Amino acid sequence: MEGKQTIMRRSALAAVAAIGSVSLLLAGCSKADDNNENNGNKSAGANAATKEVVNASTQKGGTVTYEYSDVPDSFDPGNTYYAFMYNLSRLYARPLMTFKPAPGEAGNELVPDLAASAGVPSDGGKTWTYKLRSGLKYQDGTAITSKDVKYAVERSNFARDVLSLGPNYFQQFLEGGDKYKGPYKDKSAEGLKSIETPDDTTIVFKLNRAFQEFDYLVATPQTAPVPQAKDTGIDYVKSIVSSGSYQFQSYEEGKQVVLVRNKNWDAKTDPLRKQYPDKIVVKLKVNPETIDQDVQAGDAIDVGGTGVQAATQAKVVNDASLKANTDNTYGGRLVYMAINTQVAPFDKVECRKAVEYAVDKVSVQTSLGGPIRGDVATTVLPPDIPGYQKADVYATTGNKGDVAKAKEQLKACGKSTITTNISARSDRPQEVDAATAIIASLKTVGINASLKQYPSGKYFTDYAGVPTFDKKQNIGLHMMQWGADWPSGYGFLQQILHGDAIGASGNTNLSYLDDKVINETLEKAIATEDETERNSLYAEIDKRAMDLAAIVPLAYFKVLLYRPTTFTNLVSTAAFSGQYDYLNIGTTEK
Amino acid sequence: MISYILRRTFAAVILLLVVTAVTFAIFFLLPRMAGQTADQLAQQYIGKSPTQADIAAVKQNLGLDQPLYLQYWHFIKGIVVGATYDLGPTTTHCNAPCFGYSFKNHVEVWPQLTSRLPVTLSLALGAAVMWLVSGVLIGVISALKPGSFFDRAFMGVALAGVSLPMFFTGNLALLLFTYQWPIFGRTYVPFTENPAQWANTLFPAWCSLALLYSAIYARLTRSGMLETMNEDFIRTARAKGLRERKVVARHGLRAALTPIITVFGMDLGLLLGGAVITESVFSLPGIGQYAVQGITDNDLPPILGVTLLAALFVVIANLLVDLLYAAADPRVRLS
Numbered sequence: 001m002e003g004k005q006t007i008m009r010r011s012a013l014a015a016v017a018a019i020g021s022v023s024l025l026l027a028g029c030s031k032a033d034d035n036n037e038n039n040g041n042k043s044a045g046a047n048a049a050t051k052e053v054v055n056a057s058t059q060k061g062g063t064v065t066y067e068y069s070d071v072p073d074s075f076d077p078g079n080t081y082y083a084f085m086y087n088l089s090r091l092y093a094r095p096l097m098t099f100k101p102a103p104g105e106a107g108n109e110l111v112p113d114l115a116a117s118a119g120v121p122s123d124g125g126k127t128w129t130y131k132l133r134s135g136l137k138y139q140d141g142t143a144i145t146s147k148d149v150k151y152a153v154e155r156s157n158f159a160r161d162v163l164s165l166g167p168n169y170f171q172q173f174l175e176g177g178d179k180y181k182g183p184y185k186d187k188s189a190e191g192l193k194s195i196e197t198p199d200d201t202t203i204v205f206k207l208n209r210a211f212q213e214f215d216y217l218v219a220t221p222q223t224a225p226v227p228q229a230k231d232t233g234i235d236y237v238k239s240i241v242s243s244g245s246y247q248f249q250s251y252e253e254g255k256q257v258v259l260v261r262n263k264n265w266d267a268k269t270d271p272l273r274k275q276y277p278d279k280i281v282v283k284l285k286v287n288p289e290t291i292d293q294d295v296q297a298g299d300a301i302d303v304g305g306t307g308v309q310a311a312t313q314a315k316v317v318n319d320a321s322l323k324a325n326t327d328n329t330y331g332g333r334l335v336y337m338a339i340n341t342q343v344a345p346f347d348k349v350e351c352r353k354a355v356e357y358a359v360d361k362v363s364v365q366t367s368l369g370g371p372i373r374g375d376v377a378t379t380v381l382p383p384d385i386p387g388y389q390k391a392d393v394y395a396t397t398g399n400k401g402d403v404a405k406a407k408e409q410l411k412a413c414g415k416s417t418i419t420t421n422i423s424a425r426s427d428r429p430q431e432v433d434a435a436t437a438i439i440a441s442l443k444t445v446g447i448n449a450s451l452k453q454y455p456s457g458k459y460f461t462d463y464a465g466v467p468t469f470d471k472k473q474n475i476g477l478h479m480m481q482w483g484a485d486w487p488s489g490y491g492f493l494q495q496i497l498h499g500d501a502i503g504a505s506g507n508t509n510l511s512y513l514d515d516k517v518i519n520e521t522l523e524k525a526i527a528t529e530d531e532t533e534r535n536s537l538y539a540e541i542d543k544r545a546m547d548l549a550a551i552v553p554l555a556y557f558k559v560l561l562y563r564p565t566t567f568t569n570l571v572s573t574a575a576f577s578g579q580y581d582y583l584n585i586g587t588t589e590k
Numbered sequence: 591m592i593s594y595i596l597r598r599t600f601a602a603v604i605l606l607l608v609v610t611a612v613t614f615a616i617f618f619l620l621p622r623m624a625g626q627t628a629d630q631l632a633q634q635y636i637g638k639s640p641t642q643a644d645i646a647a648v649k650q651n652l653g654l655d656q657p658l659y660l661q662y663w664h665f666i667k668g669i670v671v672g673a674t675y676d677l678g679p680t681t682t683h684c685n686a687p688c689f690g691y692s693f694k695n696h697v698e699v700w701p702q703l704t705s706r707l708p709v710t711l712s713l714a715l716g717a718a719v720m721w722l723v724s725g726v727l728i729g730v731i732s733a734l735k736p737g738s739f740f741d742r743a744f745m746g747v748a749l750a751g752v753s754l755p756m757f758f759t760g761n762l763a764l765l766l767f768t769y770q771w772p773i774f775g776r777t778y779v780p781f782t783e784n785p786a787q788w789a790n791t792l793f794p795a796w797c798s799l800a801l802l803y804s805a806i807y808a809r810l811t812r813s814g815m816l817e818t819m820n821e822d823f824i825r826t827a828r829a830k831g832l833r834e835r836k837v838v839a840r841h842g843l844r845a846a847l848t849p850i851i852t853v854f855g856m857d858l859g860l861l862l863g864g865a866v867i868t869e870s871v872f873s874l875p876g877i878g879q880y881a882v883q884g885i886t887d888n889d890l891p892p893i894l895g896v897t898l899l900a901a902l903f904v905v906i907a908n909l910l911v912d913l914l915y916a917a918a919d920p921r922v923r924l925s
Binding site: 070071073074081155159160161162163164165166167168171172178183184231232233234235237252253254255256283284285286287289290293294457458461462466495501504505506508 | 651872886
């Protein structure tokens with residue numbers, strides 16, 4: 001997903017950007033906190049939560065407070081696309097499957113949630129059957145049935161005129177999904193025919209093609225049950241009926257949400273949730289610097305999970321005792337530059353290869369915040385996504401670029417100089433800095449690129465994601481950052497490399513690569529049952545994309561989280577971009 | 591008097607219409623003139639990979655498929671008589687004044703404005719009291735002792751206050767009094783919940799704003815007082831044997847207040863429309879924060895709502911200022 005946590009509506013508002021700069025200065029002047037055992041709790045050590053459960057405890061009670069510098073798209077599980085909402089919403093909305101609350105890549109493991117077991121495929125992966133656990137209830141004590149799951153999928157994927165903010169994978173993959181009008185317009189009793197509910201605990205999905213990673217799709221909040229009688233469409237967010245361990249006590253749009261224990265949640269039906277705190281408070285639109293202060297004081301968790309601000313980073317990485325309370329891990333994301341294969345002269349592979357060799361990736365890494373914010377990347381798939389295989393097609397000494405090889409490729413392309421433009425998002429200073437570093441690298445080989453900045457809110461719909469605009473403006477290079485919708489090669493690659501993902505606007509395949517081999521291999525991979533074989537196909541696609549020089553991988557994005565010591569059961573999970581798993585976080589404070 | 595207020599009210603309505611039209615044009619007409627299509631605009635409010643049918647449905651639902659003048663008409667009509675919106679399974683009637691639903695998260699705008707108004711009011715009124723009292727006091731004392739150490743020192747501080755931007759003083763106040771020495775709270779508490787905590791969390795924001803504004807008021811008061819205190823009627827008042835305190839307060843300050851009232855009305859009106867940076871720095875869920883969110887999301891209804899409300903506050907403040915003129919200066923008559 002194109003940046004649900006760092007990217008899309010990162011709270012980097014124009015005004016706040018200026019505020020942040022000053023805060024950096026101010027915080028830099030402040031006295032370092034030398035308390036290495038915050039609030040009396042002993043530190044578990046740097047990166048501990050990526051390897052084990054930190055502060056493991058079964059203590060109940062207290063209030064867990066989360067803070068976010070912005071507002072999420074929606075708390076409605078059927079209308080959200082933010083990674084942290086996928087994580088947080090599980091407290092009140094149980095999907096059929098979910099990710100195991102476990103540290104690091106162990107968190108990528110799918111486990112049944114509302115379903116009693118993983119999906120049972122048939123018809124070569126075109127049909128998936130799930131049995132629900134018995135005894136499931138909503139917060140009002142009424143029974144949860146498979147029809148409610150069906151309805152949830154229908155409303156979230158097929159009523160995009162009103163619930164428009166989530167993804168629409170079910171619409172794409174379910175048989176007849178392109179014709180169904182959604183439950184608000186289609187009032188027929190049977191609804192979407194390709195979702196069958198033969199009884200109250202069975203649900204069958206019939207797909208239009210074999211899809212071996214369907215368990216990942218049903219792990220999205222879109223499969224969390226919604227009782228049709230209680231669905232108020234857009235307004236459902238104000239009165240969500242909980243199927244999880246917590247329910248809404250109050251909902252103040254754009255300000256704060258308070259969750260309390262769901263008394264009708266039964267631990268016997270749920271091996272994952274423990275219902276430790278009495279109350280969970282989510283505060284919105286909190287100054288990012290204040291969040292950092294609250295996190296360090298042990299008062300809150302940064303629910304966005306994007307990591308600490310630059311000022312706090314400078315403070316914590318230079319103090320061993322503070323660093324011991326940090327988790328620095330991959331976020332399942334790649335920072336890269338897409339080379340537009342439809343804009344001359346980058347329609348020639350040699351010209352693209354010249355760019356691959358010219359870029360000094362170390363300077364880009366520095367502009368992004370140094371190694372703590374990302375390792376130098378040489379592949380499309382990041383190391384924490386299954387299918388990753390270490391490779392470096394355009395290896396240069398120290399990753400600093402190779403002028404001679406770049407010029408050689410330029411000559412093979414029939415050019416001695418190239419004049420082009422590079423797009424970046426104006427409200428993302430690090431992206432602009434990275435583009436500036438790339439421009440300097442390219443200049444050394446005779447590629448003169450000018451920076452074109454566009455607001456992130458319109459980057460895909462109006463600018464970089466519009467092929468006619470790119471051609472007209474001669475934008476051959478696009479800055480980009482990408483994370484998987486689910487942790488697999490398909491989840492990562494499909495939207496940025498498949499030819500089918502190219503449209504008239506709103507594109508995320510910014511290379512505009514429509515390669516028959518890649519398209520077919522992606523389709524083959526998703527229909528392949530054996531996971532090992534599937535992963536090797538993803539590695540092949542990765543190599544093919546690099547051979548075609550469609551993407552210049554720059555950095556494997558890493559998050560730097562400060563781990564508040566007053567909270568219990570903290571694990572930084574790869575399934576949610578390195579965020580802490582929010583399912584069972586408790587507190588030591590009453 | 592009544593006819594004066596009626597005339598001003600009529601003029602205010604016209605002004606507000608112009609303000610909404612200009613705002614509407616900036617956010618909708620100009621992008622279209624630059625080549626943005628209704629499809630592209632609709633796509634900003636849909637998740638990933640929308641189909642053409644999705645885009646068409648969103649365009650229809652948000653009214654983006656209609657001509658711009660009709661979209662504007664529906665917005666204005668909603669404010670006067672309300673509007674009906676499609677929620678999905680049902681429809682809802684949004685009562686007047688209906689500022690519409692957010693394009694982004696489909697939340698009704700008017701309740702958002704009214705629920706955030708107490709926060710902005712708390713911030714603006716508290717700060718206004720501080721800057722007015724301190725600014726006028728410093729200005730009067732400086733004017734009475736021009737060239738003195740006090741005058742030079744406070745005018746120096748005033749200059750610094752005007753020069754330092756809010757994102758600097760605000761963050762400095764946060765750093766010192768909230769992070770380093772946690773004297774003040776970090777999270778806004780409504781007055782109705784706990785007045786003491788309400789004041790405690792707002793105090794740094796009030797001080798930061800007051801520092802910025804009181805400097806202007808001190809300088810305005812000083813120059814006004816310096817001029818007034820040399821007028822003939824002041825000499826006459828003194829010749830009549832009035833006590834100096836009375837001369838300064840009743841004759842000098844009263845006459846010097848007119849420009850201060852004018853500026854105060856404008857400042858307060860503007861601030862009530864949302865102290866964007868202050869609310870962002872101090873995490874105050876007020877109207878300014880809502881405006882920033884609307885701009886970030888390119889979400890027209892909240893932007894129009896805030897703009898209209900801000901303009902309304904400025905208009906009302908100006909009307910009150912004119913009425914206050916008559917009270918402050920006997921030479922002024924409303925007609």
